[in-house]
Amino acid sequence: MTPAARLQAAIEILDQILDGNAAEKALTSWSRGSRFAGSKDRAAVRDHVFTALRCRRSHAALGGASTGRGLIVGALRDAGIDPDTMFNGVGYGPSELSDDEGLTARSPASAAEGLDIPEWLWPQFSDSLGDKAEATATALRHRAPVHLRVNMLRSSIDQAIEALAVDGIICQPHAAAEAALEVTEGARRVRNSEAFSAGLVELQDAASQAVVEALPLRDGMSVLDYCAGGGGKSLAMAARAKISLFAHDTVPRRMQDLPIRAVRAGVDVTMLEPEALVRTGPFDLVLCDAPCSGSGSWRRSPEGKWLLSAEQLQELQDTQGEILDLAAQLVAPGGVLAYATCSVLEAENSCQIGRFMERSSGWTLTSEQSWLVQDGTDGFYCAVLTRIDADC
Numbered sequence: 001m002t003p004a005a006r007l008q009a010a011i012e013i014l015d016q017i018l019d020g021n022a023a024e025k026a027l028t029s030w031s032r033g034s035r036f037a038g039s040k041d042r043a044a045v046r047d048h049v050f051t052a053l054r055c056r057r058s059h060a061a062l063g064g065a066s067t068g069r070g071l072i073v074g075a076l077r078d079a080g081i082d083p084d085t086m087f088n089g090v091g092y093g094p095s096e097l098s099d100d101e102g103l104t105a106r107s108p109a110s111a112a113e114g115l116d117i118p119e120w121l122w123p124q125f126s127d128s129l130g131d132k133a134e135a136t137a138t139a140l141r142h143r144a145p146v147h148l149r150v151n152m153l154r155s156s157i158d159q160a161i162e163a164l165a166v167d168g169i170i171c172q173p174h175a176a177a178e179a180a181l182e183v184t185e186g187a188r189r190v191r192n193s194e195a196f197s198a199g200l201v202e203l204q205d206a207a208s209q210a211v212v213e214a215l216p217l218r219d220g221m222s223v224l225d226y227c228a229g230g231g232g233k234s235l236a237m238a239a240r241a242k243i244s245l246f247a248h249d250t251v252p253r254r255m256q257d258l259p260i261r262a263v264r265a266g267v268d269v270t271m272l273e274p275e276a277l278v279r280t281g282p283f284d285l286v287l288c289d290a291p292c293s294g295s296g297s298w299r300r301s302p303e304g305k306w307l308l309s310a311e312q313l314q315e316l317q318d319t320q321g322e323i324l325d326l327a328a329q330l331v332a333p334g335g336v337l338a339y340a341t342c343s344v345l346e347a348e349n350s351c352q353i354g355r356f357m358e359r360s361s362g363w364t365l366t367s368e369q370s371w372l373v374q375d376g377t378d379g380f381y382c383a384v385l386t387r388i389d390a391d392c
């Protein structure tokens, strides 16, 4: 495909997404119907689509329309490329720009528009991040790096780097976590690599790993991953200490890949139905990797940035509070309650913990940490609380 044909493919996919289709679904359906496209074409089209989704507000302004064509014109202008060089109707590329199409193009009209943050969220976003708000929003406009976690149960860092190199995947250690690697070359080959199949590495953002490193895990502990989802943090916890590991999720099908991932990683995990929680507990450590806005991971899932509403954000906060209250009851005296989100918003992070501390007695805040997108990881937050009173 020519560069212009790739842009035209991205335009068509973006129009489907703007019509309400999920990005991954629209990309998969385009791939299935485009057997002529090679792997480089698919990667380039995907990049165009995700760039447009990350920068949807500013590119719509620069391109003059919230359409596939508008977003791609905006992306070209943002990159300093004259759109007429690509929109020239040659081959399978986009047709020439009409006179009307240029009329509404303009520079972003507000800080939030230029930084691609929803207008309603900007006051809260900038209050939460203070002088780091602009850098955080800017980082969220760019592609996320690919990080791996070396499974220390199966490999050392050096062995993993060597094994990955055999499949052309080049990595270097990432400072955010002890077992974290950043892939600098060959990221698309990871899932098919021998190192991945053999359980030497898992795909996991370095801040996700750092959250697990912040937990006081010790051999012999019973540990509950209360919001386990796909089990990324469950597996990371099991790699750090010899624990009895339990996983739970209010939507059990989200854990469907966990058994196979656990076998690959050499980890034992027991999945618990809600009614089994109390009879199996109390636990020495309960981790709540709570559902959240995902604002720290909008580089990877940019659609979430535009779908989030003020009402949903409030509902998420209510759910987070309920999760904390329920999970707290499952912690053994002297045990640990850990709360994490991939959000950069204070309302979901320190404010949530502040409110929990106000309404619950018998807890002490042992540690509180945040990771910032501009430091090369997803944005994350983690608070660790210790139960000091058996009556809480």
Ligand SMILES: C[S@@+](CC[C@H](N)C(=O)[O-])C[C@H]1O[C@@H](n2cnc3c(N)ncnc32)[C@H](O)[C@@H]1O
Pocket (backbone or CB within 6 Å): 208, 226, 227, 228, 229, 230, 231, 232, 233, 234, 248, 249, 250, 251, 254, 289, 290, 291, 292, 319, 323
């Ligand atoms: C951020 S995701 C978890 C990601 C996972 N820990 C990982 O590292 O791969 C949050 C999870 O919380 C689950 N969840 C939502 N509400 C819940 C609740 N009330 N109780 C337990 N889990 C809940 C969701 O189904 C979702 O899988």
